Amino acid sequence: MSQTAGSRGNNLDPWYDSYAERTSGLAASEVRALFAVASRPEVVSLAGGMPYVSALPNDLIRTAFDEVMTSQGPTALQYGSGQGVPALRERILEVMAEEKIRASVDDIVTTTGSQQAIDLVAKLFLDPGDVVLAEAPSYVGAIGVFRSYQARIVHVAMDADGLIPEALREAISAQRAAGRTIKFLYTIPNFHNPAGVTLSADRRTEIVEIARQNGILVVEDNPYGLLYFDEAPPPPLRSIDPDGVIYLGSFSKTLAPGFRVGWAVAPHAIKEKLVLAAESAILSPSSFNQLVVNRYLETANWRAQIETFRGVYRERKTAMLSSLREFLPELTWTDPAGGFYVWVTMPDELDAKQMLPRAVTELVAYTPGTAFFADGQGRNAMRLSFCYPTPENIRVGVRRLANVVGRELALLDAFAGSGSLRDTEPDRHVISPPPNLG
Amino acid sequence: MSDKQPHALVLAGGISHEREVSLRSGRRVADALTNEGWRVDMREPDASLLPHLAEGQPDVVWPALHGASGEDGALRALLELQRVPFVGSDYRAARLAWDKPVAKTLVANSGGVTPRGVALSRDTFRELGAPSVLDALRASFPLPVVVKPARGGSAQGVSIVRDSAGLARAMVEAYTYGDDALVETHISGVEVAVGVIDLGDGPLALPAVEIEPLSGEYDFEARYNAGETRFYAPARISSVAATKAAECALLAHKALGLRHLSRVDMIIDAEDRAWFLEVNVLPGLTETSTLPQALRADDRELGSVYAALAQRAIGDFSA
Numbered sequence: 024m025s026q027t028a029g030s031r032g033n034n035l036d037p038w039y040d041s042y043a044e045r046t047s048g049l050a051a052s053e054v055r056a057l058f059a060v061a062s063r064p065e066v067v068s069l070a071g072g073m074p075y076v077s078a079l080p081n082d083l084i085r086t087a088f089d090e091v092m093t094s095q096g097p098t099a100l101q102y103g104s105g106q107g108v109p110a111l112r113e114r115i116l117e118v119m120a121e122e123k124i125r126a127s128v129d130d131i132v133t134t135t136g137s138q139q140a141i142d143l144v145a146k147l148f149l150d151p152g153d154v155v156l157a158e159a160p161s162y163v164g165a166i167g168v169f170r171s172y173q174a175r176i177v178h179v180a181m182d183a184d185g186l187i188p189e190a191l192r193e194a195i196s197a198q199r200a201a202g203r204t205i206k207f208l209y210t211i212p213n214f215h216n217p218a219g220v221t222l223s224a225d226r227r228t229e230i231v232e233i234a235r236q237n238g239i240l241v242v243e244d245n246p247y248g249l250l251y252f253d254e255a256p257p258p259p260l261r262s263i264d265p266d267g268v269i270y271l272g273s274f275s276k277t278l279a280p281g282f283r284v285g286w287a288v289a290p291h292a293i294k295e296k297l298v299l300a301a302e303s304a305i306l307s308p309s310s311f312n313q314l315v316v317n318r319y320l321e322t323a324n325w326r327a328q329i330e331t332f333r334g335v336y337r338e339r340k341t342a343m344l345s346s347l348r349e350f351l352p353e354l355t356w357t358d359p360a361g362g363f364y365v366w367v368t369m370p371d372e373l374d375a376k377q378m379l380p381r382a383v384t385e386l387v388a389y390t391p392g393t394a395f396f397a398d399g400q401g402r403n404a405m406r407l408s409f410c411y412p413t414p415e416n417i418r419v420g421v422r423r424l425a426n427v428v429g430r431e432l433a434l435l436d437a438f439a440g441s442g443s444l445r446d447t448e449p450d451r452h453v454i455s456p457p458p459n460l461g
Numbered sequence: 462m463s464d465k466q467p468h469a470l471v472l473a474g475g476i477s478h479e480r481e482v483s484l485r486s487g488r489r490v491a492d493a494l495t496n497e498g499w500r501v502d503m504r505e506p507d508a509s510l511l512p513h514l515a516e517g518q519p520d521v522v523w524p525a526l527h528g529a530s531g532e533d534g535a536l537r538a539l540l541e542l543q544r545v546p547f548v549g550s551d552y553r554a555a556r557l558a559w560d561k562p563v564a565k566t567l568v569a570n571s572g573g574v575t576p577r578g579v580a581l582s583r584d585t586f587r588e589l590g591a592p593s594v595l596d597a598l599r600a601s602f603p604l605p606v607v608v609k610p611a612r613g614g615s616a617q618g619v620s621i622v623r624d625s626a627g628l629a630r631a632m633v634e635a636y637t638y639g640d641d642a643l644v645e646t647h648i649s650g651v652e653v654a655v656g657v658i659d660l661g662d663g664p665l666a667l668p669a670v671e672i673e674p675l676s677g678e679y680d681f682e683a684r685y686n687a688g689e690t691r692f693y694a695p696a697r698i699s700s701v702a703a704t705k706a707a708e709c710a711l712l713a714h715k716a717l718g719l720r721h722l723s724r725v726d727m728i729i730d731a732e733d734r735a736w737f738l739e740v741n742v743l744p745g746l747t748e749t750s751t752l753p754q755a756l757r758a759d760d761r762e763l764g765s766v767y768a769a770l771a772q773r774a775i776g777d778f779s780a
Binding site: 035386438 | 474475476477478479480481482484505507583586587591592595617618626628629630632633634636637638671673675680681682685686687688689690691692693694748749754
């Protein structure tokens, strides 16, 4: 019998009723389909977060590859330790020392990108219904992980200086008053994705103290800390309270995401469980990739390479902000001191998700603000990435975006007084761009 | 054509809102033709396409391009200018079908039944004032109504408005996909899609495929997430309704002068009437699309049908 739909019908997925409840958000969506257009060269994509790896000399990597295969071939091609290659973990100590983190090699677990570290931490701590506190907005990839463990994500307000301590206190009180269990605070203190802001030094101390007083673990995600434009950000939370913070680092932005090498630094007992959870998930991270990254760190001037990246992204951020000032002066935006992203806030009546089809028609793409909230906030906001397009294309993209905003405002103006024009439901499905979108 | 391996160029992707759907359709067509022994290339319609075609033509082009430039007839016009055989309707017919209000009018003029509707540009609302235009719509169209972009597919920008307050939002959503929108009476009944193929003996209506989305609305997510919609092929409708559905599909195919293949979306109401909604000159051919299901329900192999359609296109061009 062919797969025809007979009298019983056919839903084209015989296992549809077998999926776990936690997979409910894993579905194609209209918005995500629009991102497919953004991969065309005609479209200026300000949507994705791909690092500009073309600024990385090929020779540096090729040399590291060759040397690994020449001197460590059998090891590179073999299973490795679930905790990661010891030599690389030594090097990671040097990288973290740049940000004033002191740790032991034994505290570090290398992972398949820091995304896997987020997943492992969530797996260790989250039962369905547990609360994760996260900034408003927060990293879409972390929201997806927490949702997959059926956690309740509670957003905590932030401003130009990052997470607001008083808002954190209030959120903790409110959740506890509601009888909910808070498992950890997930935070991105430096050059926040997507908000572009940095947590001030004073607030770092205060946030750590609030967490300590309330017995709440902190998960500090810091993929961008070394990519500052002028001044290094204040020391990480981990440097203030090593016993209360799990720190996540990554080579995806300071080297290249294709290696998929990140790491977690955790208090001893947690680290032990992280290693077991990692082995259970993937046995071991790629030995080959870890050894290549290790060789690169050993032989190349990686600090100079990071300085090169800083220059590239500084120029692009400048292009982004000057274009916004020129073409969209009526909007407001953050001014990041590093990293990849600007958070743009539009007038209340505009809905960035609703506007995206028009933007794609005008050959520009961005990520709607709602992607970065678990609760439907962010409708009048968008994340613009300046990491991948050239400064010239950033200018073209923002100019096109201004046309889109102008036409949308004219449309809404025509319908003024006609009742609510906005969809108020939280997004049911993943609406973030795919990771390989520039 | 000689005994040499036939060569098809499948065009998929493009910069329309339906790019992803097009890529999925294109891959399915390419796989099916490859399995039939064809040499198949797949490429994007980009700046290198026309020079590529000028250098060395394939035996046939299969434009698996949904949305603007694929279904609006523009690319087909260029293929005709370059005298390249291609599968599907010519550009004149494609342009008529692409515009939903035009297609409805032509079908109605040929004796078909289609929901009462009105096409309005966004400028209409600006010039006449949205409140008064919305009031006029509310007075003329009892709820629920369907609001959709006048052009485009995959249910993008489509809303079913069940309460008066939602009409303005539905209009705004439709206008984000284009400058013209169609408002039409919502017909309650069984939603079916009827494919039409013409392998050389004239257009033939395939069994109607009934669409039963779990959410109640056959929106983008219901269309392209396997499991979200239950399909019945053939549809669970009376033989009278099945006949009327086939007649409606063939009427639309002929009234618009379509060629090779099409798919007509319609509603079968409680009185077994077949209400024409829209016609697609490039029916979706993805894993979850209805035309492939209709072919299987008719005991046809997708590959042999696609190959026959491609051969038909080559034959039409030589004739």
